Amino acid sequence: MSNAGKPVDELIKHEYEHGFVTDIESETFEPGLNEDVIARLSALKKEPEWLLEWRLKAYQFWKTQEEPKWAHVDYPPVDTNEISYYSAPKSQKDKPQSLDDVDPELLRTYEKLGIPLHERAALAGVAVDAVFDSVSIGTTFKKQLADAGVIFCPMSEAVAKYPELVQKYLGSVVPMRDNYYAALNCAVFSEGSFVYIPKGVRCPMELSTYFRINAANTGQFERTLIIADAGSYVSYLEGCTAPMRDENQLHAAVVELVALDDAQIKYSTVQNWYPGDAEGKGGIYNFVTKRGACLGRNSKISWTQVETGSAVTWKYPSCILRGDNSIGEFYSVALTNNYQQADTGTKMIHLGKNTKSTIISKGISAGKSNNAYRGLVRFGPNAEGARNYTQCDSLLIGSECGAHTFPYIESKNKTAIVEHEATTSKVSDEQLFLCRQRGIEPEQAVSMIVNGFCKEVFKELPMEFAVEATKLLEVSLEGSVG
Amino acid sequence: MSNPKEFPFPPQLLEATNANLPKWLEIIAAKASESLQALSLPTRKTENWKYSSRRLDLEACQPATTTLTLPEDAWLPKDHCAYFTDGVLDSDRSKLPSGGIELIAFSEAEADDIVLIENNMQAYLGDNNYPFTNLNAGKLSDGWLIKIGNKQIIEQPLALVFHNTGAKGSVHPRIIIEAGTLSQATIIEEYTGAAGATALTNAVTQVQLQPEARLTNIRLCMEPESVQHIGLTTVEGKRNSLFESHCVGFGGKLRRHDLVVKLQEEGANTIMNGITITQGEQHFDNHTVIEHVAAHCDSQETYRSMAADESQIVFNGRILIHRDAQKSNANMSNKNLLLSTGAEIDTKPELEIYADDVKCAHGATIGQLDKEALFYLVSRGIGKEEAASMLSMGFINELVQRIPVDDLKSIVLERINRFLKETFAQSK
Numbered sequence: 038m039s040n041a042g043k044p045v046d047e048l049i050k051h052e053y054e055h056g057f058v059t060d061i062e063s064e065t066f067e068p069g070l071n072e073d074v075i076a077r078l079s080a081l082k083k084e085p086e087w088l089l090e091w092r093l094k095a096y097q098f099w100k101t102q103e104e105p106k107w108a109h110v111d112y113p114p115v116d117t118n119e120i121s122y123y124s125a126p127k128s129q130k131d132k133p134q135s136l137d138d139v140d141p142e143l144l145r146t147y148e149k150l151g152i153p154l155h156e157r158a159a160l161a162g163v164a165v166d167a168v169f170d171s172v173s174i175g176t177t178f179k180k181q182l183a184d185a186g187v188i189f190c191p192m193s194e195a196v197a198k199y200p201e202l203v204q205k206y207l208g209s210v211v212p213m214r215d216n217y218y219a220a221l222n223c224a225v226f227s228e229g230s231f232v233y234i235p236k237g238v239r240c241p242m243e244l245s246t247y248f249r250i251n252a253a254n255t256g257q258f259e260r261t262l263i264i265a266d267a268g269s270y271v272s273y274l275e276g277c278t279a280p281m282r283d284e285n286q287l288h289a290a291v292v293e294l295v296a297l298d299d300a301q302i303k304y305s306t307v308q309n310w311y312p313g314d315a316e317g318k319g320g321i322y323n324f325v326t327k328r329g330a331c332l333g334r335n336s337k338i339s340w341t342q343v344e345t346g347s348a349v350t351w352k353y354p355s356c357i358l359r360g361d362n363s364i365g366e367f368y369s370v371a372l373t374n375n376y377q378q379a380d381t382g383t384k385m386i387h388l389g390k391n392t393k394s395t396i397i398s399k400g401i402s403a404g405k406s407n408n409a410y411r412g413l414v415r416f417g418p419n420a421e422g423a424r425n426y427t428q429c430d431s432l433l434i435g436s437e438c439g440a441h442t443f444p445y446i447e448s449k450n451k452t453a454i455v456e457h458e459a460t461t462s463k464v465s466d467e468q469l470f471l472c473r474q475r476g477i478e479p480e481q482a483v484s485m486i487v488n489g490f491c492k493e494v495f496k497e498l499p500m501e502f503a504v505e506a507t508k509l510l511e512v513s514l515e516g517s518v519g
Numbered sequence: 520m521s522n523p524k525e526f527p528f529p530p531q532l533l534e535a536t537n538a539n540l541p542k543w544l545e546i547i548a549a550k551a552s553e554s555l556q557a558l559s560l561p562t563r564k565t566e567n568w569k570y571s572s573r574r575l576d577l578e579a580c581q582p583a584t585t586t587l588t589l590p591e592d593a594w595l596p597k598d599h600c601a602y603f604t605d606g607v608l609d610s611d612r613s614k615l616p617s618g619g620i621e622l623i624a625f626s627e628a629e630a631d632d633i634v635l636i637e638n639n640m641q642a643y644l645g646d647n648n649y650p651f652t653n654l655n656a657g658k659l660s661d662g663w664l665i666k667i668g669n670k671q672i673i674e675q676p677l678a679l680v681f682h683n684t685g686a687k688g689s690v691h692p693r694i695i696i697e698a699g700t701l702s703q704a705t706i707i708e709e710y711t712g713a714a715g716a717t718a719l720t721n722a723v724t725q726v727q728l729q730p731e732a733r734l735t736n737i738r739l740c741m742e743p744e745s746v747q748h749i750g751l752t753t754v755e756g757k758r759n760s761l762f763e764s765h766c767v768g769f770g771g772k773l774r775r776h777d778l779v780v781k782l783q784e785e786g787a788n789t790i791m792n793g794i795t796i797t798q799g800e801q802h803f804d805n806h807t808v809i810e811h812v813a814a815h816c817d818s819q820e821t822y823r824s825m826a827a828d829e830s831q832i833v834f835n836g837r838i839l840i841h842r843d844a845q846k847s848n849a850n851m852s853n854k855n856l857l858l859s860t861g862a863e864i865d866t867k868p869e870l871e872i873y874a875d876d877v878k879c880a881h882g883a884t885i886g887q888l889d890k891e892a893l894f895y896l897v898s899r900g901i902g903k904e905e906a907a908s909m910l911s912m913g914f915i916n917e918l919v920q921r922i923p924v925d926d927l928k929s930i931v932l933e934r935i936n937r938f939l940k941e942t943f944a945q946s947k
Contacts, residue, residue, distance in 0.1 A: 433875035442870040451857035454886040461872050461879040
């Protein structure tokens with residue numbers, strides 16, 4: 038055991054690995070939000086008229102709204118006028134044609150983060166769209182994807198090239214009036230990925246977006262839209278990191294998934310934004326709206342998330358099961374340490390007949406953190422034979438943390454069946470004793486036990502992500518034992 | 520609440536009461552009335568009232584012109600009972616117990632009892648989560664303190680019957696139960712009303728258990744459909760005390776019961792059982808909170824409900840474990856049967872845990888009768904309706920059998936049988 042003999046103090050001091058800042062010249066808007074800023078942003082991205090109008094409408098609505106207060110989190114109010122709504126590396130000005138033209142400094146950043154952007158990444162077999170602050174800096178495997186008919190490009194490119202698709206589906210799953218942060222995102226979203234899988238196509242490789250906040254005092258507002266046409270399949274991965282800063286930064290994204298007849302979307306996230314330091318200073322506010330609509334018959338949307346980062350998380354990836362026989366799944370591991378706070382869960386809205394959903398949520402709280410599961414399972418009057426199974430387990434490590442469960446269950450159909458189970462426990466002394474007896478150090482023993490606790494979720498992750506997630510848990514838990 | 524004045528209480532509920540209260544009580548009632556001015560009625564956006572606020576119809580709570588009589592299916596105990604007609608003790612009908620347990624009107628309380636009543640009356644004043652508790656204090660005509668002496672073991676259950684004739688439009692009963700050290704007692708609260716009364720019953724019961732005290736509380740909500748019922752029961756348990764509750768509720772226009780139990784000292788335990796049944800367009804909303812304040816406390820909660828026709832049942836069970844409440848053991852189970860497609864059940868079992876060495880679990884289900892079990896019975900020559908009725912009874916009977924007073928058990932069973940007959944006769 039490599040950590041053997043190290044004093045506990047040293048283990049606690051383990052720092053956030055991705056906390057470096059890339060020194061790069063960037064063009065950043067003055068902080069503040071008003072109609073001019075939105076118009077400037079829209080003009081910079083050469084957006085069509087309808088999109089600007091849509092943004093302004095969202096802004097007007099957002100102005101009438103208050104920040105939601107119902108979540109079990111506590112943080113000073115976010116001053117939306119101190120945030121800059123656009124930041125892009127200067128070298129972007131003359132649009133690189135291929136990855137070879139990209140600023141080597143940027144490429145080095147992604148290399149450091151372990152994201153293979155170069156074509157040599159063919160070995161990894163994952164197509165990546167890398168988003169740096171407010172712009173996408175490059176997308177790999179464009180050709181192979183185009184051959185299969187798959188569209189995978191930055192949102193701004195999609196707006197220009199495929200306006201009819203974007204216009205049809207943008208805001209169709211998460212309407213602009215959905216909530217405070219979704220409305221803000223509609224008004225100022227700057228980048229994100231657009232995916233369209235044509236009829237009957239099984240996407241030849243995993244698609245992935247990597248988000249990086251670099252500039253100070255900026256917020257990241259990305260918007261992702263994935264459309265899986267009839268009979269198609271896609272697996273999509275999302276990862277994120279940010280530098281270490283003392284100020285809190287806002288990340289308010291919107292993700293919309295649309296699955297038509299017999300289509301399947303698998304969406305996996307490893308969220309590792311900067312969580313703040315051991316005193317709870319700094320870190321990302323992660324206020325994200327993610328929702329998928331199973332519009333077609335027999336469609337399926339599966340969310341898998343591993344949440345280890347962010348100072349405050351407010352995130353509920355949901356499924357609207359409209360099509361008959363559609364399936365929604367939600368697998369989640371949320372780990373909080375130090376002063377982190379997470380309020381996360383899912384919504385399963387059963388509207389169609391024989392719709393099924395599964396929710397497996399594992400919350401782990403350590404240090405002085407608070408971790409809450411908040412979920413909604415709703416059966417509409419037409420959801421004949423619908424079925425839900427929910428299991429949410431919490432694990433507490435240390436006596437100063439909290440674990441909470443707030444499940445809402447609403448049923449309006451007598452043939453629908455819902456089962457909900459929740460347990461809360463700690464790493465038991467017996468389990469620890471058994472491991473110690475066999476010569477396993479306490480740190481490693483806890484790590485083993487926690488990984489066992491999360492196994493049900495990890496097995497849903499694509500392989501590369503599962504390995505990363507296991508490592509992340511180890512790192513995030515370091516210092517919480519003893 | 521951003522704008523408290525947006526949904527004020529209707530004026531007829533805010534009018535001052537004309538009771539002759541002693542000075543000290545009048546001050547508290549005035550304070551409560553004053554805080555009511557700032558409090559607003561719950562709306563759909565009030566988390567605590569999310570599913571029930573639209574049922575509130577306080578404008579309809581108007582005094583009835585005719586005197587209305589007791590419904591036939593109410594349980595009328597013969598002795599060891601106190602009758603309250605529209606909140607006033609009916610001494611002709613009541614047969615108050617003698618020895619070991621005493622009933623003291625707030626207006627006649629003395630010395631130490633005044634302090635106790637004052638402390639209880641002041642709880643929740645100005646609290647926006649409990650606007651109706653404020654209303655209860657503001658509209659107080661008189662309340663009763665029930666004292667069970669130290670080491671007293673009261674074998675015979677004491678029944679409190681609250682009858683709402685509808686003559687006043689709204690009735691606000693207030694009871695404080697003080698169970699002495701090592702005492703044991705059973706107290707039954709029955710809420711009834713005259714058929715056709717368009718009134719509000721807004722009851723508050725506060726229970727204090729001294730060390731080693733054991734109290735069984737049976738609460739029956741038997742009012743006719745048109746009466747709206749809002750009730751709050753709060754319990755504070757000291758060392759090694761035991762609070763056992765059986766809440767039996769039949770639906771109506773608006774039914775709401777909040778049960779808040781605080782386990783304050785080590786070894787305090789609670790067992791909470793609930794039976795809720797609705798039909799027609801009825802409604803019932805149960806909110807329970809179990810707070811584990813001290814270590815080594817144990818709570819067991821079991822609520823079952825059945826909703827038929829177009830009715831709605833709401834359950835919100837919250838378990839809150841404080842930081843110091845290590846070695847807590849909390850279990851909650853909420854099972855629901857939807858007997859018709861028009862009915863709705865909303866449940867929310869919450870856990871809020873701040874201590875690490877605890878064992879907490881909750882389970883909630885909503886479903887229908889098991890098809891295989893139905894088939895099994897039907898294949899043996901039992902009619903479909905009867906089979907469904909048998910299975911439903913089996914689902915709820917477990918909790919009915921736990922009610923420790925035989926008279927009540929049969930009353931409740933009778934009501935359930937009638938309900939099942941009506942429900943399954945319709946579905947033919």
